Amino acid sequence: MLRDITIGQYYPADSVLHSLDPRVKLFATLVFIITLFGANNIFLFAFVLVTLIGIIKLSHVPFSFMVRGLRAIVVLLVIAGLFNMFLTPGRELVRFGFLKITDVGLKNAVLMTSRMVLLIIGTSVMTLTTTPNQLTDGLEKSFGFLKKVGVSVHEIALMMSIALRFIPILVEETDKIMKAQMARGADFESGNIFQKAKNMVPLLVPLFVSAFRRANDLSYAMEARCYNGGEGRTKMRPLKYSSLDQRAYICIFTYIILFYAVKFVM
Amino acid sequence: MAANENVLIMDHVSYKYSPGTAYEVTALDDVSLTIKEGEFIGIIGHTGSGKSTLVQHLNGLMKATEGHVYFNGQDIYDKDYNMKNLRTQVGMVFQYPEHQLFETTVFEDVKFGPKNQGLSEEDQIKRAYEALELVKLPEEFFLASPFELSGGQKRRAAIAGVIAMKPSVLILDEPTAGLDPKGRDDVLSLISEMHEKRGDTVILVSHSMEDVANYVDRIIVMDTGKPVYDGTPSQVFANYKELEQMGLAAPAVTYVMNDLKDAGLDVATTATTVFEARDEILRMLNK
Numbered sequence: 040m041l042r043d044i045t046i047g048q049y050y051p052a053d054s055v056l057h058s059l060d061p062r063v064k065l066f067a068t069l070v071f072i073i074t075l076f077g078a079n080n081i082f083l084f085a086f087v088l089v090t091l092i093g094i095i096k097l098s099h100v101p102f103s104f105m106v107r108g109l110r111a112i113v114v115l116l117v118i119a120g121l122f123n124m125f126l127t128p129g130r131e132l133v134r135f136g137f138l139k140i141t142d143v144g145l146k147n148a149v150l151m152t153s154r155m156v157l158l159i160i161g162t163s164v165m166t167l168t169t170t171p172n173q174l175t176d177g178l179e180k181s182f183g184f185l186k187k188v189g190v191s192v193h194e195i196a197l198m199m200s201i202a203l204r205f206i207p208i209l210v211e212e213t214d215k216i217m218k219a220q221m222a223r224g225a226d227f228e229s230g231n232i233f234q235k236a237k238n239m240v241p242l243l244v245p246l247f248v249s250a251f252r253r254a255n256d257l258s259y260a261m262e263a264r265c266y267n268g269g270e271g272r273t274k275m276r277p278l279k280y281s282s283l284d285q286r287a288y289i290c291i292f293t294y295i296i297l298f299y300a301v302k303f304v305m
Numbered sequence: 306m307a308a309n310e311n312v313l314i315m316d317h318v319s320y321k322y323s324p325g326t327a328y329e330v331t332a333l334d335d336v337s338l339t340i341k342e343g344e345f346i347g348i349i350g351h352t353g354s355g356k357s358t359l360v361q362h363l364n365g366l367m368k369a370t371e372g373h374v375y376f377n378g379q380d381i382y383d384k385d386y387n388m389k390n391l392r393t394q395v396g397m398v399f400q401y402p403e404h405q406l407f408e409t410t411v412f413e414d415v416k417f418g419p420k421n422q423g424l425s426e427e428d429q430i431k432r433a434y435e436a437l438e439l440v441k442l443p444e445e446f447f448l449a450s451p452f453e454l455s456g457g458q459k460r461r462a463a464i465a466g467v468i469a470m471k472p473s474v475l476i477l478d479e480p481t482a483g484l485d486p487k488g489r490d491d492v493l494s495l496i497s498e499m500h501e502k503r504g505d506t507v508i509l510v511s512h513s514m515e516d517v518a519n520y521v522d523r524i525i526v527m528d529t530g531k532p533v534y535d536g537t538p539s540q541v542f543a544n545y546k547e548l549e550q551m552g553l554a555a556p557a558v559t560y561v562m563n564d565l566k567d568a569g570l571d572v573a574t575t576a577t578t579v580f581e582a583r584d585e586i587l588r589m590l591n592k
């Protein structure tokens with residue numbers, strides 16, 4: 040169950056996507072999200088979907104790994120879908136007591152759920168093919184202009200990469216503590232919601248203690264290596280665009296033009 | 306109960322982490338073992354050889370990808386098998402067990418296991434008291450917060466938290482990791498004392514030969530997910546050259562005795578502790 044948390048996880052593989060500059064991937068993800076929500080008919084939607092499938096194929100990450108992130112939010116998706124289906128006004132299709140499904144409701148539910156699914160898969164493609172370090176560098180570079188208006192871009196990017204880096208560590212830690220408490224007869228599954236919450240105490244207390252201990256250790260380790268913020272810090276591997284990245288940008292812009300051409304024609 | 310009965314049996318057990326992905330790791334590779342009642346076993350192997358994965362199969366915390374595990378003759382993967390009962394019967398002290406402490410006082414924390422067993426308040430207190438006595442934690446710490454104890458004391462408290470359930474098999478995963486030499490010796494002699502007093506089956510996981518050699522009567526050496534040697538300490542250490550290639554070293558006395566023998570002295574090389582080595586050398590000199 041815990042292994043389903045794949046937010047921000049990296050999957051090592053040898054693919055074109057893995058070797059792209061993170062800035063390209065960030066830009067592409069942004070374009071993907073905008074077009075996904077701009078796709079208001081079935082053709083545009085199919086266009087976005089086909090593109091995504093092509094990209095997934097390119098990434099060499101097993102498909103099962105991508106949909107794993109979905110499992111964690113399947114309940115949320117179902118609830119949101121049901122609300123959309125039953126509570127949208129429109130022409131009535133079926134009726135169960137006071138609940139009715141309308142044509143608009145059905146369309147909204149399908150559209151919204153598939154958008155959410157594609158959104159999650161699309162953004163996981165980026166994180167699965169980009170290491171947290173690259174991602175941070177990419178963000179820092181792309182949003183560097185915000186420094187001029189006083190936003191601490193470096194610090195925010197660093198916090199993000201530490202957070203991403205800590206997800207698998209904390210997941211592993213949770214798994215370990217859970218097992219240790221289960222070995223002492225703890226039960227994390229049965230009981231009503233209040234009992235369940237109470238049963239979480241033996242898990243949460245050690246988890247917090249360990250998270251703070253790790254954060255403390257990390258800050259000492261950074262200080263010991265003379266970390267003092269982004270000012271004047273140079274990079275061992277500065278980001279540099281290659282010809283591959285240029286070709287990728289051309290592809291992205293072609294995609295944008297095609298998408299809006301279809302959108303205007305329809 | 307008849308002595309030397311098989312308590313735990315692993316039958317062709319294999320385990321893979323993240324099967325079918327780039328992260329796939331075969332942590333256990335077709336392992337078959339039997340563990341007899343009352344045995345004191347050391348499981349040795351270098352980091353990543355599969356020791357922790359192996360022992361977590363013994364109380365059902367991990368489920369084998371292939372194969373079966375039997376406890377007292379029953380297959381623990383049977384549908385209606387009582388896992389919770391198994392876990393209290395096969396007690397497991399994890400690596401860095403102090404990371405599991407969570408209660409407001411040491412005493413409350415030790416009571417957690419017995420409480421989950423459904424014992425009465427009175428019995429819980431009795432069990433906790435006995436367990437803390439057994440690990441020799443000074444009484445003045447019983448009502449202290451577990452987070453105020455020193456590293457070695459925390460470890461004792463955490464071990465007490467498991468033995469308070471009175472398991473019939475006690476598994477300890479690297480119980481000496483991160484302790485100073487004194488703390489290490491204390492914990493090891495504590496474990497061996499408990500084994501002698503209560504006659505339980507004890508499985509001690511370690512990556513240090515020296516740790517284990519002095520205490521256990523059977524050693525299982527793990528390498529890349531397989532048990533490669535299984536026997537008494539002197540039988541296993543006879544393979545000290547092969548052990549070295551696995552990144553393990555036999556106890557220093559094994560080397561000394563072998564060197565003496567190579568130098569032409571008439572000694573047996575089976576000694577595994579300093580005392581045995583001393584006796585053997587004296588025997589040779591007196592002859």
Ligand SMILES: Nc1ncnc2c1ncn2[C@@H]1O[C@H](COP(=O)(O)OP(=O)(O)O)[C@@H](O)[C@H]1O
Binds near residue numbers: 322350353354356
């Ligand atoms: N949670 C996990 N996920 C993936 N692989 C793991 C996990 N835990 C252990 N492994 C791998 O399984 C193998 C055996 O690990 P482990 O049983 O912990 O060895 P040991 O306890 O002997 O150090 C190692 O190669 C390790 O990298």
Ligand SMILES: [Mg+2]
Binds near residue numbers: 358400
């Ligand atoms: Mg281990």
